[in-house]
Amino acid sequence: MKQPFEPERLLHVARTFGTPTYVYSEAVVRRQIDRLRTHLAGLPLRLLYAMKANASPALLRLMRDEGLGIDAVSPGELEVALRTGFPPDRILFSANNMTDEEMHLAHGKGVLLNIGELSRLERYGRAYPGAEVCVRLNPQVGAGHHEHVITAGERSKFGIPVARLDEVRAVVARHGLRLVGLHQHIGSGILSAEVLWQAVRVLLDAARSFSGLRFLNFGGGLGIPYRPDEAPLDFDRFQQLIVDPLRAYLAEHPSKGMACWFEPGRFLVAEAGVLLMRVNTLKEANGRWFAGTDSGMSHLVRPAIYGAYHALFNLSNPAGPLRTYDVVGNICESADHFARDREVQEIREGDVLAVLDAGAYGMSMASHYNLRALPAEVFLPAGPEAPPVLLRRRRTPQEVAEAWLAETTAGTAP
Known part of the structure; x- marks a missing residue:
C-alpha cells in the first residue's frame, strides 16, 4: 500500500486545523525539482512551472526561489505570478483562444506571448510589428492519462498544425516579428519516454529551418504513478531517448546558444x-x-x-x-x-x-x-x-x- 509523506505530521495537521484540508510538502517539491534537474543535466535548461496545476502562493514562491519560471495560461495566473515575485522575463503567457484584451495585457506587462493560432499571430503582428514571439505547434502526436487531457493530435484545439509552418513564416515575415521560440505540449500524465520522443522529434525537425531561435519549449506532461500497477517515468530511458539526442542537436543547430525549456506541473506538485x-x-x-x-x-x-x-x-x-x-x-x-x-x-x-x-x-x-x-x-x-x-x-x-x-x-x- 502506498504510504503518505510524514503521516504523523499529517495527523497533527488534521487535529490542529480540522478537515477537509489540503497539505503541501516543501520537501517533496524540492525533491522533484532536484530529480528533474539531475536527469536534464548537461542541457542549457529553463524550467517553467505550469501553475495551473496548483497556484498556491506558497508553492509559487518556492518555485521562484528555486529559480523556475512560470507557464501562465490566463490573465489571472499572469497577475498572480507577477505579484508573487516572478520577473516578466521568467513568464511565458500561453492563453488558449486569447482575446485582444488578453494579448494587449500580456504584451504591456513585458512577458513573452506563446501563440497557437494563425489568426492570433496575425493580430499580434499587426498590433506589435517587430515584437518577439513564441509559436505553439501541434506536432500531430497526442498522449495523456485520459482523452480530456490530450493536447495535440488531429482532434486537438491546441497549436498550429506543423504542416502549416510556411504560413507561420509568412505571418512572421509580413510583420517583422522575431520568432524566438517554438513550443509544443502533447498532454498530461505521460509515463512513456518513447511517446515524448515522438513529439520532441517533430519539434526538432520543424526547428531545423529556423535561425535566431533562443529556445525550444517541449512542454510539460511528465506524469507520476497514481495506480499501484503503474511504473514511474524511466529517467534512464528518458535521458537516452531525449536528453542525449538534444545535446547533439543543439551542437549543430544554426541558432547558437539555444536553450531547452520544459513546463512541469503535475510532476513537481502531485506527490507533494x-x-x-x-x-x-x-x-x-x-x-x-x-x-x-x-x-x-x-x-x-x-x-x-x-x-x-x-x-x-x-x-x-x-x-x-x-x-x-x-x-x-x-x-x-x-x-x-x-x-x-x-x-x-x-x-x-x-x-x-x-x-x-x-x-x-x-x-x-x-x-x-x-x-x-x-x-x-x-x-x-x-x-x-x-x-x-x-x-x-x-x-x-x-x-x-x-x-x-x-x-x-x-x-x-x-
Missing part, C-alpha cells in the same frame, strides 16, 4: 499534496460498505471527470486489516466517489483518511458546488521540527453564504 478528510458515516447497503466523508468532488473532481485513481490511506488506523469500501463524499451527485471497491485499512467513524497524490489539479479545480466551503490549505516546511503553516483557512457556512450573497447583484432581499 494530500487531501485530509474525516469519515463521518459508515453505511452498509446492498452488500457494499460506504465510507462517507466531510469532503467531496467539489474539492477533488479528478475521479469524477477523469475516472482518476488516488491512493487512500487511513492515518488513524494505519495497521488495521484491509477492508473493501466505496469512499464517497458529501456532494449530491452519484459521481461523488473518491474510490469504488477499494481496499483500505479498516475505517471507523471519526477516522482521518489521506487522499494521496492530490497536489496537482486538486485545489486548482475545486469549486463551491453545493455551496460547500473550500478546504483549508496548509504548508509543511522541510524539517520535522518546523511547524505547519496555515495558508488558507476554511470558511464557515455563514461566511460562504455571506460571500455568495455579497457577490451577486440580487443578494439582498427586496
Whole structure:
C-alpha cells in the first residue's frame, strides 16, 4: 500500500486545523525539482512551472526561489505570478483562444506571448510589428492519462498544425516579428519516454529551418504513478531517448546558444499534496460498505471527470486489516466517489483518511458546488521540527453564504 509523506505530521495537521484540508510538502517539491534537474543535466535548461496545476502562493514562491519560471495560461495566473515575485522575463503567457484584451495585457506587462493560432499571430503582428514571439505547434502526436487531457493530435484545439509552418513564416515575415521560440505540449500524465520522443522529434525537425531561435519549449506532461500497477517515468530511458539526442542537436543547430525549456506541473506538485478528510458515516447497503466523508468532488473532481485513481490511506488506523469500501463524499451527485471497491485499512467513524497524490489539479479545480466551503490549505516546511503553516483557512457556512450573497447583484432581499 502506498504510504503518505510524514503521516504523523499529517495527523497533527488534521487535529490542529480540522478537515477537509489540503497539505503541501516543501520537501517533496524540492525533491522533484532536484530529480528533474539531475536527469536534464548537461542541457542549457529553463524550467517553467505550469501553475495551473496548483497556484498556491506558497508553492509559487518556492518555485521562484528555486529559480523556475512560470507557464501562465490566463490573465489571472499572469497577475498572480507577477505579484508573487516572478520577473516578466521568467513568464511565458500561453492563453488558449486569447482575446485582444488578453494579448494587449500580456504584451504591456513585458512577458513573452506563446501563440497557437494563425489568426492570433496575425493580430499580434499587426498590433506589435517587430515584437518577439513564441509559436505553439501541434506536432500531430497526442498522449495523456485520459482523452480530456490530450493536447495535440488531429482532434486537438491546441497549436498550429506543423504542416502549416510556411504560413507561420509568412505571418512572421509580413510583420517583422522575431520568432524566438517554438513550443509544443502533447498532454498530461505521460509515463512513456518513447511517446515524448515522438513529439520532441517533430519539434526538432520543424526547428531545423529556423535561425535566431533562443529556445525550444517541449512542454510539460511528465506524469507520476497514481495506480499501484503503474511504473514511474524511466529517467534512464528518458535521458537516452531525449536528453542525449538534444545535446547533439543543439551542437549543430544554426541558432547558437539555444536553450531547452520544459513546463512541469503535475510532476513537481502531485506527490507533494494530500487531501485530509474525516469519515463521518459508515453505511452498509446492498452488500457494499460506504465510507462517507466531510469532503467531496467539489474539492477533488479528478475521479469524477477523469475516472482518476488516488491512493487512500487511513492515518488513524494505519495497521488495521484491509477492508473493501466505496469512499464517497458529501456532494449530491452519484459521481461523488473518491474510490469504488477499494481496499483500505479498516475505517471507523471519526477516522482521518489521506487522499494521496492530490497536489496537482486538486485545489486548482475545486469549486463551491453545493455551496460547500473550500478546504483549508496548509504548508509543511522541510524539517520535522518546523511547524505547519496555515495558508488558507476554511470558511464557515455563514461566511460562504455571506460571500455568495455579497457577490451577486440580487443578494439582498427586496
